[in-house]
Amino acid sequence: MATLQLNDIVKDFGGTQVIKGVDLEVKDREFVVFVGPSGCGKSTLMRMIAGLESATAGDIKVDGKRINEVGPAERGLAMVFQSYALYPHMTVEDNMGFSLRLAKVKKAERREKVLAAARILQLEPLLDRKPRALSGGQRQRVAIGRAIVRNPSIFLFDEPLSNLDAALRVQMRIELARLHEELDATMIYVTHDQIEAMTMADKIVVLQDGEVEQIGSPMELYHHPCNRFVAGFIGSPKMNFLDVEVREASGEGINVALPGGDCRVPVMGDGVSAGDTLTLGIRPEHLELDEQGPLEGKIVVIERLGGATSLYLEHGGSEWILVADGDVALHVHDQVRFSFAPTCAHLFKGDGEALTHLHRHPLVDIDRQENRAKPA
Amino acid sequence: MTTSKRWIPLTFKVTLLTLLLVWTLIPIIWMVLSSFKPNSVITANTPRIFFTPTLEHYASLFSSGNSLWPYLLNSLFIAGVSTLIAVVLGCMAGFGLSRIRIRGKQHLAFWIISTRMAPIAAVIVPLYLLFRYLYLLDTHAGLIVAYLSFNLPFAIWLMTAFFDDLPPDLEEAAMIDGATKFQAFRYVVLPLMTPGLVTTAILCFIFAWNDYAFAQTFSGPSTQTIPIAAAQLLTQTGIDWGKLLAIGTIVVCPMAIAGLLVKRWLVQGLTLGAVK
Numbered sequence: 001m002a003t004l005q006l007n008d009i010v011k012d013f014g015g016t017q018v019i020k021g022v023d024l025e026v027k028d029r030e031f032v033v034f035v036g037p038s039g040c041g042k043s044t045l046m047r048m049i050a051g052l053e054s055a056t057a058g059d060i061k062v063d064g065k066r067i068n069e070v071g072p073a074e075r076g077l078a079m080v081f082q083s084y085a086l087y088p089h090m091t092v093e094d095n096m097g098f099s100l101r102l103a104k105v106k107k108a109e110r111r112e113k114v115l116a117a118a119r120i121l122q123l124e125p126l127l128d129r130k131p132r133a134l135s136g137g138q139r140q141r142v143a144i145g146r147a148i149v150r151n152p153s154i155f156l157f158d159e160p161l162s163n164l165d166a167a168l169r170v171q172m173r174i175e176l177a178r179l180h181e182e183l184d185a186t187m188i189y190v191t192h193d194q195i196e197a198m199t200m201a202d203k204i205v206v207l208q209d210g211e212v213e214q215i216g217s218p219m220e221l222y223h224h225p226c227n228r229f230v231a232g233f234i235g236s237p238k239m240n241f242l243d244v245e246v247r248e249a250s251g252e253g254i255n256v257a258l259p260g261g262d263c264r265v266p267v268m269g270d271g272v273s274a275g276d277t278l279t280l281g282i283r284p285e286h287l288e289l290d291e292q293g294p295l296e297g298k299i300v301v302i303e304r305l306g307g308a309t310s311l312y313l314e315h316g317g318s319e320w321i322l323v324a325d326g327d328v329a330l331h332v333h334d335q336v337r338f339s340f341a342p343t344c345a346h347l348f349k350g351d352g353e354a355l356t357h358l359h360r361h362p363l364v365d366i367d368r369q370e371n372r373a374k375p376a
Numbered sequence: 377m378t379t380s381k382r383w384i385p386l387t388f389k390v391t392l393l394t395l396l397l398v399w400t401l402i403p404i405i406w407m408v409l410s411s412f413k414p415n416s417v418i419t420a421n422t423p424r425i426f427f428t429p430t431l432e433h434y435a436s437l438f439s440s441g442n443s444l445w446p447y448l449l450n451s452l453f454i455a456g457v458s459t460l461i462a463v464v465l466g467c468m469a470g471f472g473l474s475r476i477r478i479r480g481k482q483h484l485a486f487w488i489i490s491t492r493m494a495p496i497a498a499v500i501v502p503l504y505l506l507f508r509y510l511y512l513l514d515t516h517a518g519l520i521v522a523y524l525s526f527n528l529p530f531a532i533w534l535m536t537a538f539f540d541d542l543p544p545d546l547e548e549a550a551m552i553d554g555a556t557k558f559q560a561f562r563y564v565v566l567p568l569m570t571p572g573l574v575t576t577a578i579l580c581f582i583f584a585w586n587d588y589a590f591a592q593t594f595s596g597p598s599t600q601t602i603p604i605a606a607a608q609l610l611t612q613t614g615i616d617w618g619k620l621l622a623i624g625t626i627v628v629c630p631m632a633i634a635g636l637l638v639k640r641w642l643v644q645g646l647t648l649g650a651v652k
Contacts, residue, residue: 052548072551079552085545089567098563099553150553 002063002153002186003028004049009058011044011210018044020210021058026154026188026203031180033189035197036207036233042190043158045207049188050156051075062153078147079156082163084139086131092118092142093127099150117148120182137168144176148183157189161196173199194234198222206230216364223361228279228352237284237310239346240320246276253358254347256280259316260294260337265345267355278355279348284310284321286344289328293339299332311336404628411621418617433618437626444623446598447605454516454601455584458523462580463573466531471561473532474539475547489533492526496589499525504593514596522594523584530583531576538572539565571641578638582631602627 004026011019019041026032034042047053049060051072059066067075078099086095093114094101100110118124121141131139140160147155157176161169177200180187191197197204198218206213206221206229214226218234225231231239247255247262249269255262256278265280272278287295297313297320304326311322311330322338330336347355410418412429437444473485503522504513512518542565550560588603595604606623609616635642 050548050552052551071556072548073554073556075552077552079549081545081549083543083545085543085549087546087550087564098550098555102554102559102563146549146553 004154004186004188005059005061005064006045006049007059007061009045009048009060010056011041011048011053012056018210019048019055022207022210022212024205024212024215026186029184029186031187031189031200031202032205033191033197033201033203034205034207035191035194036213038192040207041210042192042207046079046156046158046188046190049154050077050079076153077156078150078152078154079158080140080143080147080160082159084131084143084163086139086142086146088131090130091127092123092129092131092134092145095131095142096123096146096149098146113149114145117145120148120179121145136164137172140164140172144179148179153186155183155185155187157187159190159192162191162193169196176200194236198234204234206233208233217366219361219366220364223364224354224357225346226354228281228348228354231281231346231348231354235283237321237323239281239283240287241348242280242316242318242320243277244280244347246272246274246278248274253342254278254355256347258294259296263294263342263345265342265347266358267347268358269355272349272355277350279350281346281348282340282344284323286340287320287322287338288340289322289324289336290339291337293337295339296335296337299330299334299336302330302332313338407621407624407628411618411625413618415618418621433622437619437622442608444602444605444626447600447602448626450516450595450599451585451601451603454519454523454599455581457516458520458527458584459577459581461520462524462527462531463577465528466535466576467569467573469532470535470537470539471565473536475544485533485536488529490529492529492533496526500589500593503590507594513594514599516599518594519590519599519601522590523580523587527580527583531580534576534579535569535572538569538576542568574638574641578634578642581634585631586627 004024006022006024009019009022010017022045024032034045036042044053048055051067051070055068060068062075062077087098090098093111096114096117097110100113105113114127115124118127121144123138123141123145126134126138126142131142134142140163143160160176161172164172173196176189180200189196189200201218203215204218204221205215208229214221214230216224221230221234225234228241232241244256244258247257249255249272251269253264253266254269254272255264258280295315297315299311300314300319301312303310303312307326309324309326309328309330311324311328313320313322313336324330343357343359346357349355409425411433412431413424413427414430414432417424417427469488473481473488478484503525507513507518507522512521546564546568547557547560550564551557555563586603587601588607591601591604592607595601602623606620606627609620609623
C-alpha cells in the first residue's frame with residue numbers, strides 16, 4: 001500500500017516538452033485515472049512513474065521517498081500494458097510467476113501465489129496454455145494476474161481495455177472495479193475513454209498537451225468543470241456551447257442574452273461586466289423540449305436509443321445535441337424550442353476558464369468508497 | 377466459368393515453377409548423381425542415368441595422400457567461428473541499434489550495412505596488404521576476420537530488423553517484473569529471437585562456407601578450405617571429374633540439409649515484418 005507524489009514533473013523529448021510541469025498527489029488505495037485525448041502525455045506520465053522513461057525535471061515520490069533514480073525493477077510497481085505484453089514463449093503460469101522466479105522464490109511457493117491470483121481471475125483452467133491459445137479477454141486477465149502476483153505497492157494500467165470489444169470492455173471494467181475493492185491497492189489507470197474514467201475513478205486527472213487541466217472526483221468534473229476543455233471532454237454526448245452577451249453581472253449571477261429572452265446563470269461574476277461576450281455551455285441531457293423555451297433549432301438527425309433520443313439540432317449556425325425521452329414524436333426538419341435549468345448551465349470566459357458556480361453540487365465530494373457504503 | 381478462369385493462371389504457375397525447378401535442380405541432381413558414377417560413365421559421350429553406383433571418388437578423397445579432411449576441418453572451423461562471432465556481436469549490436477535512442481541512428485545503421493555493399497574484389501587487395509603487415513596470411517584468424525568483415529554488418533543489419541519487429545513492451549514488462557536489462561534480454565528477448573538467430577547464422581555460415589576468393593587469396597598450405605581443394609583438381613594435365621563432383625556434393629549437401637531442417641524458421645525469419 002502506497003502513496004505517490006509528482007512534483008513539477010517535466011519530460012523533454014529532444015527539445016519538445018511533452019509533459020510541462022505536472023503536480024499530483026495520489027493517496028493510499030486511491031483509484032486515479034489519467035484521461036485525455038491521444039498525445040496529451042498521459043501514457044508518458046505513467047511510463048515515468050513506472051521507470052520506463054526518465055523525468056527531465058521534477059520529483060517522483062513513492063511513500064515520500066524520491067525514486068527518480070531507481071530502476072523499474074526496484075520500484076516495486078506492476079504495470080498492465082495496452083498490448084498485454086505477455087511473454088509468448090511461456091505458459092500462463094510462467095508468465096504470472098516470472099517476477100517471483102526473478103526474485104528467486106522457491107517453486108512450490110511460486111505456484112501457490114500464482115494459483116491464488118489465478119483463482120481471483122478465474123484463470124485456473126488456463127495455467128498450462130501459451131498466450132497465443134488465449135482470447136483477448138483471457139490475455140488481459142493473465143496480464144492483470146501477472147501484476148497481482150507481483151504484489152506491487154502501486155498498480156499501473158496503461159489503456160488495458162482498449163484492445164477489447166465493447167461488451168468485454170464493460171465486463172472487464174466492472175471486474176477491475178471489483179478487483180480494486182478486493183485488493184485494496186493504489187491504482188493508476190490511463191485511458192482516453194471518459195466513460196472508463198467516470199465509472200472507475202476516485203479521482204480523475206484530465207490532461208491536455210502535457211498539462212493538467214483539472215484534478216477532481218468524477219462528479220466534480222461533470223458538474224464543475226474548470227474550463228471549456230474539461231467541460232467538452234467529460235460527458236457524453238458532448239456539451240453544447242453558444243457565445244452569449246452579458247446583460248448584467250451581480251452577486252446573484254450573470255444575466256446573459258438568449259434569442260428568446262434573458263437568463264440568469266448562478267455563477268460568480270467577478271471581473272465580468274455588461275457587454276462582455278461569454279460562452280454558455282449546457283449538457284445535452286440538461287436541455288429540455290419546451291414550447292416557451294428561449295432557444296430554437298431545426299432537427300437535423302434523430303438517433304433513437306430506446307431509453308433516450310438524441311436530437312441533433314441546427315441552432316444559430318452551430319450543431320446542438322439534445323437528449324430527450326425515448327418516445328418523443330418528432331421528425332427530422334421539425335422546428336423545436338427548448339430550455340434548460342439555469343443552475344445546470346456553465347459560463348466560460350474568452351480564454352476558456354469557467355466562472356465558478358455559486359452553489360456546489362451536493363454529490364461533488366462523493367468518492368467510490370462512499371458510493372459503495374450502504375446508508376446506515 | 378470461374379474454374380476455367382482460375383485454371384489458366386494455375387497452369388501458368390505450375391509451368392513456371394517446373395521450369396524454375398528444372399533450372400535450379402538439374403545441375404545439382406546431376407552433380408550428386410555423377411559423383412557416384414565410375415569415371416568411364418562420367419566421361420561417356422551419351423549421358424547415362426542408370427549405372428552401378430560407386431563410392432570410389434569419396435573414398436579416394438579421404439584416403440589418398442592429399443586427403444580432404446584438413447580442408448573440411450578448416451572450412452568447418454573458419455566458417456563456424458566467424459558465424460558464431462558474427463551472430464553474437466550482430467545480436468548485441470542489433471539490439472542496441474534497435475532499442476537505444478541516439479541521434480542519427482538510421483545513418484549509423486546505413487553506414488554499417490553500406491560496408492557490406494562493396495564487392496569482394498574491391499577489398500581483397502587492401503585486406504591482403506593489411507593481413508601481410510599483421511601476419512594474418514595463412515592463418516585461421518585471418519580468414520575469420522575476412523569473413524567477419526562481410527558477415528558482421530550483414531548480421532547487425534538483419535538482427536536490427538528482427539529486434540525492430542519485437543515489441544519493446546515485452547522487455548519493459550520484464551523489467552517491471554523485476555528483471556535487470558540483461559535478465560530481460562536473456563529470459564525474454566533471446567528465446568523469442570531464435571528464428572532471427574538461426575536465419576542470420578545460416579546465411580553467415582553459407583557465405584563463409586562457399587567463399588572462394590578470400591580463401592584463395594589469404595589462405596596458405598595449412599588453412600585451405602574445401603572450395604580451394606575443389607579448385608586444385610582443375611590442373612593443367614586434366615580434370616578429375618569424379619573427385620570434383622564428390623567435393624561439390626560435400627559442399628552443397630550439408631547446407632541444403634541444414635536449410636531444410638530450419639526451413640520453418642528461415643521462412644519466418646526472412647519474411648518477418650513483410651507480412652503483417
